[in-house]
Amino acid sequence: MRVILHCDMNSFYASVEMLYQPHLRTVPLAVGGDEEKRHGIVLAKNEWAKARGVKTGEPLFQSRQKCPQLVVVPPHYDRYHRISHMANQIYRRYSDRVEPFSIDESWVDLTGSVDSFAKGVQVAEEIRRTIEQELGVTVSIGVSYNKIFAKLGSELKKPNAVTALPPSALQTIIWPLSPRALLFIGPVTEKKLARIGIHTIGDLANAPETTLRSLLGKWAHTLRQYALGHEYAPMAYWGESPPVKSIGNSTTLPKNLAHADAFVPVVYMLCECVAERLRLSHLRAEVLHLWLRDADLCSQTRQIQLGAPTQVSGRLAKACFRLIHKHWDGAPIRSIGVQVSQLSFEKDAYQLSIFSQKEQKNAELERCIDDLRHRFGHWSIARAVTLQDTQLKIDPLEENSLHSVAFRKGVL
Template sequence: MEENVIQTRRKIIHIDMDAFYASVEQRDFPEYRGKPLVVGGLPEGRGGVVATASYEARKFGVRSAMPSKQALKLCPEAIFVRPRFAIYKEVSQHIREIFGRYTDLIEPLSLDEAYLDVTEDKMNIGSAIDIAKQIKQAIKDELNLTASAGVSVNKFVAKVASDLQKPDGLTFIGPSAVESFIENLPVEKFYGVGRVTADKMKRMGLHTGADLKRLTEEEIKHHFGKAGTFYYQIVRGIDNREVQPHRETKSVGAEDTFAYDLTTIEEMNAELEKIAVVVNNRLVKNQLKGRTVTLKIKYNDFRQVTRSQSFTYFLDDTDTILSTAQKLLAATDPENSRIRLLGITLSNFTLPEIPAKPTSSQLSLFNL
């Protein structure tokens, strides 16, 4: 006699705080309310990066990961303040406690966002939509902050949905609507699809999920490598990734695949600068500092190499990350190379008794 196996659909909520750092600052300091506020590195410093911008600043085009000097040009009236990570962490812990009232299956992505699996919730509410509403209301009542929520049957759709009605939004994409939702989704809205990949897709006539769905798995893998399998499944509503409560961050990085091969040092260094800004912003967002910089290079013949540099202190600035990546690149003799992809990763977060960063005259690096 065969055993009947009933597969239960997951109920996934993605909670994303609205302009988290900036909202905390505006909550705590009334003089910032209603004004364009930028939290991050100051524009007069070197390597300053926007961690978060208030919605008033975003109207001028100011975005996370943008150099602070560029943000000032876009919005000369912006108020720049340094992050107060101790406060943000305290608020984040309170938010996590609210999540824990409903489920123990919580996967934090950073201080200001997390996945929750409420397939079976502690309060026996049953409705993921009602749980999301209660969480949003508790955050508003107890912390005087707003959050946006996406509710669906998998992590991909829930995350995309949480961004659709910001700020203070709640978007539900039910099981029967998942495929049509993804089919109508512009490719640049796909989580994990960066600007270069989106541009490549559009040049191929792939503007929406429905366009991607017309490709066979082999075709999509041919054009987009390993990520092609993910795209192939996602456009069919398939995402079996579980919410992982105890995920430990071991590295933070970013990479970019280019629409054309990079052939000059100037082009390569310019792209590394953009990537370094993104990496540093992710470090800031996750309140992390690392000691090891790793450069990833993929050539047009699909050959791939990595090079690493370790420091005797923790890194926390774009300039050092960038200059290290550029030195690692120079050591590969790239002059006659055709480079298809570059990436930078920071790791080695938790070595005890590491000294503070020395002054520039005291820099001490391990040998390449």
């Protein structure tokens, strides 16, 4: 039997800010937009703010109405990446199979490191204590026999806790939970399942697959297998690079995007990041995926064929704008991501078009920009439109933690 941990650092952004500014530990705190300009959304909050009704993702002005004493600080992503790296180094003391899921979450495979499930729970407790003692933040850890249930376990007890879900917990603890507790099920799928009488993970596990397929399509088999506890995907060794199937970047915004023009700088920023990583890997892409998450944390994903393979940011951005124009319903957007797939190498032959010469010139221009950025820093040269908001800055080589699961979950 496998022994898998899912380690999820609690209220991560807020916890790191309190680590660097200890006086914030005793006040209601939110990490978010510019407090002086009184705009933006809550990216994270501490327990004091949570107790006063502050919610992640809500506009800051609403949070201040609930909690006039709320202290708001801007995000410091360099700090978060530093603590995240240190946490992963601690996990590596116990296993060489550590798989980051996001900046504050990682799976750890103890199967080859412990001789029993009970020993795995003991190791999880040791990791929990070590994270708190050495880093000054807390972590919730789920222990189970697959990755899906390990993540589910890390959500059941927060903060600073270990939850064990052995096979014997399947019917007694896991099956009575809402389907939403499973990693790949979002609010849209939850509503679909409820319409056919599926209200628990157990209902999902025992539903006829033909019924599920008519409702969920190709994901029906996968989700039902997960509900049954059948997840066997091997975990990579730390630092091991699996074959690249997609490249993407995403960002949670300091303030919601509420009108079409607001998308322009962030779309160009993300597409430039993705295109730079394509060129660095000597790849081109044929399909673009756009992921949007609104202020209510509901996600959607749409995709578009790019025609001839490309690694040029302008082509990617135009495809994004077409998807936004066609599919965005006007709901305020909290997070946005761009991912490309169906990758091929630069050296591979492809069908030329009448625009190929212009495409080649644009690619050469962007390679020159890459060279400048690698020598002097990513933001040494930038499109003017991306400089409209100084908070919309990410480094494609440092902040590319977008996981394909985000896009899968958006579909569901």
